[in-house]
Amino acid sequence: MGQMEAERIDQIPVGQRVTLRRRLPDGAAGDVVGTVVAHDPEGVTLHTMRRGEVRVAYAEVVVHRVVRPVPWRIGAFLRRAGVAVLDLDGVLRTFDTSGELARVESELGLDVGAVIELAFALPEAAAMVTGRSTHAHWMAAVRARLLADAHAEEAVERLIAVWREDRGTPMGATVALVDSLVAAGTPTFVFTNGTDRVPEELEHMGLGRLVPMLINTHDMGRAKPAPQAFALAHAEVERRVGRVVDRAQVHFTDDRPGNVEAAREFGWQGRVFTPPAPGQW
Known part of the structure; x- marks a missing residue:
């Protein structure tokens, strides 16, 4: 050469x-x-x-x-949608980017992620995401459970304070993808097993523009992956776009495979969320 x-x-x-x-x-x-x-x-x-x-x-x-980067599959998938629907947590935002919650878990003698697993196993979590309880009541239940497990009160109080303050951090590539979908005229929605705090959390993160797209199970009484949750969400999509929407026109992504499988059984097209590799977006 x-x-x-x-x-x-x-x-x-x-x-x-x-x-x-x-x-x-x-x-x-x-x-x-x-x-x-x-x-x-x-x-x-x-x-x-x-x-x-x-x-x-x-x-x-x-x-x-x-070597040209392979296009981001989730981006291509949602750009082909008649209606795009995205999960929130793990897709549009992430938590504990400072590592503070993990550090307090370590002080408590717990593995990283153990408190999240414990918290979502409590009955108050299911009640919260279906509108029968609140984020505050859930936090109180988590605190009570940790104290009942004989963890030091000072560390427990610090953990709860850190958790309450963390509204999440936007995942830039996915937020940019949503903005591009909206700019292209694609009806776009955020479908989350959420709490009463979600609208305030989005505003706090600088993502208030997503609030009008929000479909929150806390307001619906049913949570993913229940079939009724997808039926209610689809009815809400149709109400907001003002027309009948064929289920197959809806493209849905979620970081939980069980939710994606439930969406497919309902008739939506679904794909498990993966973030873009460097250079893909």
Whole structure:
């Protein structure tokens, strides 16, 4: 490969994934696949999965090709929708990005995520997401359970305070996807097993524009994955768009496979949510 190809390689931006074939000292050829991390006057350095950073001299390059990222499947799936419906938690927002809740769990001698598992196993959780209780009552039940399990009161109070203050952090790629769907004219909804606090939490996160899209099981009396929850949500979609909507036109994503399977049984098209890989969005 001549100098012209070397100059073109030199123009590939840092962060771009490439595959190249280089001439080895024994005359054979070898392939290198990785992400460009640096250029120098004589060569390029790639970060590879197996060998870490590998420098390749331009003079060794036989041929190279830019690896275009695979489109984000969830993005493509929802852009084909007649009506797009997304879960909230784990899809549009995440929690404990500071790690503070995990640190308090550690102080309590619990594994990371153990308090969440305990909390959602309480009967107050099911009552809350179906409108028969509130977030405040749920937090009180979690506190009482932890104290009953003989955890230190000071640490329990700190955990509850941290939890109450964490309204969530937006997941930027998914929020941007929702904004693009709305801009394209696709009816878009956020369907969550939520609490009475969800509208306030969205406003607090700077996502107040999602509140008009909200379908909250707390207001419906049925929660995912119950079939009645999907029937009520579909009726609400039709009410808001002002027309009959064929179930197959609705594309739904959720991070819980059981909810996606229930949506498919109802007649919606469903796909388990996965976040985009770097460069996909």
